[in-house]
Amino acid sequence: MAGVPLFAGRHKDGQPVGKPPVLAGNGPATQVEQRPTLYQWIDVKTGKTVATAPISGVNISGVIEGANNSVAIVSEDRRTAFDSRTGRNFAKESDGSWIDVKTGKQVQSVPLTGVNIGGVIEGANNGVAILGHDGRTAFDPRTGRNFAKEPIKQPPAYRPERGR
Numbered sequence: 093m094a095g096v097p098l099f100a101g102r103h104k105d106g107q108p109v110g111k112p113p114v115l116a117g118n119g120p121a122t123q124v125e126q127r128p129t130l131y132q133w134i135d136v137k138t139g140k141t142v143a144t145a146p147i148s149g150v151n152i153s154g155v156i157e158g159a160n161n162s163v164a165i166v167s168e169d170r171r172t173a174f175d176s177r178t179g180r181n182f183a184k185e186s187d188g189s190w191i192d193v194k195t196g197k198q199v200q201s202v203p204l205t206g207v208n209i210g211g212v213i214e215g216a217n218n219g220v221a222i223l224g225h226d227g228r229t230a231f232d233p234r235t236g237r238n239f240a241k242e243p244i245k246q247p248p249a250y251r252p253e254r255g256r
Contacts, residue, residue: 130187133203133230136238144201145208146173146182146190151223151230163220166208173208203239205232 133142149162162177173182173190181193190201206219221230221239230239 130189130244131241132188132244133201133239133241135203136240142239143170143204144188144190145204146175146180146192147200147202147223148175149177150207150220151202163207166204170204200227203230203232203237206234 133144134140135142145166146164148164162175164173164175164180164182166173171184173184174180175182182190182199183193184190185198190199191197192199202223203221205221208220219232219234221232221237223230228241230241231237232239
């Protein structure tokens with residue numbers, strides 16, 4: 093670009109000022125998308141995926157008789173949940189994760205158990221998944237079921253061929 097001064101808004105190579113030159117291999121079509129790892133809960137004995145619910149107080153401390161136990165009750169369609177003690181509403185996203193409706197932020201999930209369907213019933217032996225200290229395991233003492241949190245195998249991100 094002979095005759096074009098450097099202060100006219102272009103680099104010596106003709107590329108506009110303010111945009112980095114596109115070099116082979118670093119353009120938008122060749123960058124690999126970084127996706128967050130998604131997780132699922134499985135039943136350890138069967139290896140099968142289980143339904144989930146947003147985490148609540150009972151998943152940490154268990155059901156405490158006489159206490160106002162915090163529990164996320166999941167709707168019949170399994171797409172929403174409500175914790176009456178905290179007043180929090182939750183919605184299930186298309187990828188299977190749960191979000192807090194007010195904040196829009198993702199919340200931790202736990203395996204769905206009886207307590208997330210019927211609530212805490214005084215004197216009943218409520219099934220509840222108690223989260224392990226590592227956050228990747230859970231146990232339901234009523235049913236004896238063990239659960240594990242595993243990454244979901246995703247297909248590789250699209251990466252177009254270069255140099256053609």
